[in-house]
Amino acid sequence: MVLINGYTRFGMVDVPGDLEVPWWIAPHVRDFASLAKSSAVTEAQREAAEVEPALAALTQRLAQTAAVAHVAANxxxxxxxxxxxxxxxxxxxxxxxxxxxxxxxVNQAGLAVSLIAASLPANDPAKAALVSQAERLQNLRGKLSAAA
Structure with missing residues (x-):
């Protein structure tokens, strides 16, 4: 998920005071002194799951290919x-x-495609291509669960 958050905008949340902070640190923002005394950042980095290399490569290729759609539109x-x-x-x-x-x-690819598509504005040229792939993966997922 850490890798997917690098390619999307889902890693940040709004907190009081017009701030945007990473989602995992949001509970600590109300009390800065308590955050300073804690080791929340170190623990979050230590507990972060390592990303599978194949999933990391897929996410990177999806983002790069989606960028080509911007060129194609112009x-x-x-x-x-x-x-x-x-x-x-x-x-x-x-x-x-x-x-x-x-x-x-199929589930991992569907999540990656969906998160990247959801982070794009509605009129983005890449969104339509990503949404069609998400729909295709959803259909494939249904077929796989019916076969099981």
């Missing part, structure tokens, strides 16, 4: 770019999920 006659973005997203996700798709990886 280039005249870029229908091929848009199709390439969708195909590349699908290929990266399918490679991560495996053949046959493993349910755990």
């Amino acid at each position: 280039v005249k006659g870029s229908e091929g770019f848009a199709a390439g973005v969708s195909a590349t997203l699908a290929a990266d996700i399918d490679e991560f999920c495996g053949t046959p798709p493993r349910p755990k990886h």
Whole structure:
């Protein structure tokens, strides 16, 4: 999750006083003296789960491919770019999920795609491609659970 938060805006929360702080430290912000005396930051770093290298690579590729959609939206006659973005997203996700798709990886990929898409504004060109991949993964997830 730490890696996914690096590519999305879900790592911050609003607290009193017009501040935005990381979600894990929000409970301590009401009392700065108590935060200064605590070891909350050290504990959060120590307890953070290590990210699987394959999931980290997938998340990075999804974010990079989504950036191509921004270029495609601003280039005249870029229908091929848009199709390439969708195909590349699908290929990266399918490679991560495996053949046959493993349910755990389908869930992880779905979460990564959904978090990245949710962090984009509604009119972002990459959002539509990511949402279609999230829908595809949701359908695949349903098929896998029905087969089990």
